[in-house]
Amino acid sequence: QVQLQESGPGLVKPSETLSLTCAVSGGSISTDNWWSWVRQPSGKGLEWIGEIYHSGSTNYNPSLKSRVTISVDKSKDQFSLKLTSVTAADTAVYYCAGDGRGGYNLGYWGQGTLVTVSP
Amino acid sequence: EIELTQSPGTLSLSPGERAILSCRASQSVISSYLAWYQQKPGQAPRLLIFGTSNRATGIPDRFSGSRSGTDFTLTITRLEPEDFAVYYCQQYSRPPLYTFGQGTKLEIK
Numbered sequence: 001q002v003q004l005q006e007s008g009p010g011l012v013k014p015s016e017t018l019s020l021t022c023a024v025s026g027g028s029i030s031t032d033n034w035w036s037w038v039r040q041p042s043g044k045g046l047e048w049i050g051e052i053y054h055s056g057s058t059n060y061n062p063s064l065k066s067r068v069t070i071s072v073d074k075s076k077d078q079f080s081l082k083l084t085s086v087t088a089a090d091t092a093v094y095y096c097a098g099d100g101r102g103g104y105n106l107g108y109w110g111q112g113t114l115v116t117v118s119p
Numbered sequence: 120e121i122e123l124t125q126s127p128g129t130l131s132l133s134p135g136e137r138a139i140l141s142c143r144a145s146q147s148v149i150s151s152y153l154a155w156y157q158q159k160p161g162q163a164p165r166l167l168i169f170g171t172s173n174r175a176t177g178i179p180d181r182f183s184g185s186r187s188g189t190d191f192t193l194t195i196t197r198l199e200p201e202d203f204a205v206y207y208c209q210q211y212s213r214p215p216l217y218t219f220g221q222g223t224k225l226e227i228k
Contacts, residue, residue, distance in 0.1 A: 048217035059215035105154035109163035
């Protein structure tokens with residue numbers, strides 16, 4: 001059973017870069033899956049940030065595309081998120097996720113990590 | 120971009136009752152591209168239904184999904200105490216983009 005675990009700083013200053021990593025265990029990141037980042041501000045809904053394939057191909061949410069970079073490290077079975085020029089509006093729980101059976105859905109989720117943007 | 124509108128915002132029911140949650144898409148959605156999730160406080164979302172009507176691994180058969188045109192429905196028969204949570208529908212469209220509905224909170228009456 002694939003398991004995902006997010007890691008990274010819980011506090012980022014405004015205008016700086018948010019960096020998170022997701023470790024994939026119980027399976028290889030090089031399987032036929034896309035790996036995503038999703039965020040959720042407190043008390044609000046889910047927002048998909050983007051996804052990456054083990055080949056390095058990426059797709060991003062157009063609303064965040066100018067600030068987002070997702071990368072993969074196959075040797076470590078990890079993928080990462082960088083979000084630049086953060087503001088308080090980027091404060092949220094960030095989840096990494098992987099697509100599930102049949103594709104086009106997110107069948108695997110990490111537990112999530114809260115990132116707060118504050119001076 | 121396809122928008123998903125869920126209704127009602129909050130649904131108050133008692134254990135043992137039937138819940139019907141709706142998700143309306145602003146444009147046509149391919150059946151394979153529609154999924155439902157359950158989220159409990161402090162937890163990550165959990166995939167319930169994929170491809171409109173297929174239950175994910177380990178999901179009880181009291182959960183079912185269906186569609187009529189651009190209207191998608193999640194039905195939960197015989198509510199159990201653990202079913203009270205927030206439910207999200209999700210669609211996938213091209214260019215590759217996942218979007219979610221705003222959620223329906225299912226609360227105990």
